[in-house]
Amino acid sequence: MPEEAKNFIERIIEEDLEKGTYGGRVHTRFPPEPNGYMHIGHAQSVVINFGLARKYGGKCNLRFDDTNPLTESQEYVDAFKRDIKWLGYEWDGEYYASDYFDKLYEFAVTLIKKGLAYVDSLPPEKIKEYRGAWDEPGRESPYRNRSVEENLELFERMRRGEFQEGECVLRAKIDMRSSNMNLRDPVLYRIIHAPHYRQGEKWCIYPTYDMAHGQCDALEGITHSICTLEFEDHRPLYEWLLKAIGLPEPHPKQIEFARLNLTYTVLSKRRLIELIEEGYVTGWDDPRMPTISGMRRRGYPPEAIRDFCTRIGVSKVNARRDLGLLEECVRDHLNKTAPRRLAVLRPLKVVIENYPEGQVEYLEAINNPEDPEAGTRKVPFSREIYIEREDFLEEPPPKFYRLAPGREVRLRYAYFIKCVDVIKDENGEVVELRCTYDPATKGGHAPDGRKVKATIHWVSAAHAVDAEVRLYDRLFSVEDPTDVPEGVDWKVNVNPKSLEVLYPCKLEPSLQDAKPGERFQFERLGYFCVDPDSTPERLVFNRTVPLKDRWAKAPSPRT
Ligand code: ATP
């Protein structure tokens, strides 16, 4: 194997290891805000952060970046923890930005005492106006030169709850003319009169992301603080604060990479919440959601998600990655691991006229051709079976090789059958086929060497178990769902046909005992897994991903 090309983050880390910058330590962290569920974008960050710690014998913390009491909750914390573990990672330390609130308050006081922070009493819209624009320098607030004593007193009164929200904020005193907007006296603390899910009523002032993040990194001894590109312009502030507060050196190093975007998907907790609240999906774990809980429910194996994140790698350039690549990773993994089963989604009854009534044969079926250890099982065969409606056409076009009047096909693991009659209802719809079988073709080969062009799947009618099957399609019908004209609701791009529910589908009887979470390949149809809604009385399967038909001659039914 050629030596793997190193990505730019690994090169930075290896340079630090060589120089001994952090005494040979590598310590990363994954810092989710618990204001929603973990999605595939977070998974990329998890794979990067935990992966680097593993690769360099270092550590990776889990830190909840919980500085906004209005949107955060314990439910989200628990969900993140569950999903990270399910992905296959164990964190070294579990921390909460909110546990550092006392420390961060002290740091703010330090900045005030050094003359590097002040309480600004400008109203929010004025603060915004005074900040200027990228092509226009900002103006200094009239409160910028308050004395240290006055600032200390005002900040203390902010903490005690003596002001309304928006009445004042604490700002860093940096440079209102800086070309970097983040350095134009950024807000460090704001007043929010709301209880915090961990801190209760203890605080009514909350640190901003910038005030919290780097300081938490430093307190935990993080060496490489990896975040997404939007924070590139915050890096000078990250570094300024560590220095201004006087945190011990060497300071952690912020490194940015391009966040993951996927085609036909949105990856922002805010937008995902909108989809839930407006009823486009049933919840965070709806199998159409790009969340880890949705993907788990849909049947994506954690290995496939990790593999996808590894394959896309880290980049400095924002781009939209192909959802198809993720599905390919899912297929690759399931192909190796998922037991094969016979299932008919849209059943059409077939009566085999010359097969003895009351006879049942148990035919040997291969569990997984990719895995000889998976062995075989027995599937019952009898006079009445179901086949897929789409595997029969009364007037077959050229290249349709499956069943048609007078035509012979192979039943997987069983016999050749030939269609001898078509039974229709009063509307002319085909409701049943009459066929004959050739007993000499047991196992799928004719002793006289005659060939059939298609092999189709089937289930014995008397033995079949009924199930509900949910077929999912992309949640959005365009590659970039957020690309809509001004004033248009981005949700116009929701695919109205993203869910199709089929019932009753007919499954081979061994599936009766399948448990929620179990994954299978339904031959010729795709990969499916048992939904948590499933009960022994009403089995429910989700289609994880369709299959590219590997039985070359029988084109896959369109499902
Ligand atoms: P969202 O809008 O989805 O909430 P966020 O960046 O605000 O995204 P956080 O919970 O703050 O979400 O992110 C936790 C970590 O995961 C951060 O380090 C962030 O950079 C990373 N992350 C979030 N979304 C993505 C993404 N799409 N691709 C890569 N990393 C991401």
Ligand code: MG
């Ligand atoms: Mg966020």
